[in-house]
Amino acid sequence: MSILVAISDFIKRRLIQPMLNLLRQGMTPRSLAATVATGTVVGIIPAIGITTFLGTAIAARFRLNIAATVLVSYLVQPLQLVLAIPFIRLGISMFGLGELRLTLAEMQVMFKTDWLDALNNLWLANLAGIAAWAMLAIPSGFILYFVLVPILKQVLPKPKLIVTPVSDISATDVSPTL
Numbered sequence: 001m002s003i004l005v006a007i008s009d010f011i012k013r014r015l016i017q018p019m020l021n022l023l024r025q026g027m028t029p030r031s032l033a034a035t036v037a038t039g040t041v042v043g044i045i046p047a048i049g050i051t052t053f054l055g056t057a058i059a060a061r062f063r064l065n066i067a068a069t070v071l072v073s074y075l076v077q078p079l080q081l082v083l084a085i086p087f088i089r090l091g092i093s094m095f096g097l098g099e100l101r102l103t104l105a106e107m108q109v110m111f112k113t114d115w116l117d118a119l120n121n122l123w124l125a126n127l128a129g130i131a132a133w134a135m136l137a138i139p140s141g142f143i144l145y146f147v148l149v150p151i152l153k154q155v156l157p158k159p160k161l162i163v164t165p166v167s168d169i170s171a172t173d174v175s176p177t178l
Contacts, residue, residue: 016123018071027065029156033148035064041141046129049075084129093126094135107112 022134027035042055051073059069092098 015075027068027156029152031064032068032152032156033145034062035059036072037141037145038062038064040068040076040144041067041072041137043076044080044083045133045137046080046087046126048080051080060151086128087132088125089132091130091132092125095128097124097128110132173178 024108038058039055042058043051045051046055052070055069056066058064059066105119107122153169
């Protein structure tokens with residue numbers, strides 16, 4: 001039972017608490033939706049190792065929360081592994097690279113016969129997968145953004161307005177400028 005408690009504590013410390021801290025920073029529903037959509041789309045690119053750089057660059061360019069964008073991209077990285085082969089297969093079919101094989105047995109034969117040619121073919125297949133991802137990234141990012149905005153408007157706390165009574169403003173606070 002202590003293993004479950006340790007896992008629960010880890011999830012609370014490493015996932016839930018950082019997300020709650022980001023929500024408490026005063027992000028608007030639109031900026032949080034843009035951050036989550038960007039982090040999600042960047043996090044599933046079928047190229048391992050570039051999500052942090054790409055997420056940081058995009059978040060900086062569009063003035064999103066960089067830490068939240070990178071955090072979301074890390075949280076969706078299991079999807080990156082699951083979706084890599086479908087993106088690569090889609091890219092192969094889109095660009096007519098039907099001669100590329102992706103079964104384990106065929107890749108082993110490719111590496112045994114000519115490993116440089118195998119690396120070249122796999123590199124080409126990965127580039128095709130990245131191209132397929134790139135064509136789907138922007139439309140899916142917009143769809144995710146527009147789905148998240150109304151949800152986050154319901155979930156996030158409403159900003160509190162601070163109203164100053166008129167009697168607290170003195171005549172010296174308002175002076176005409178000449």
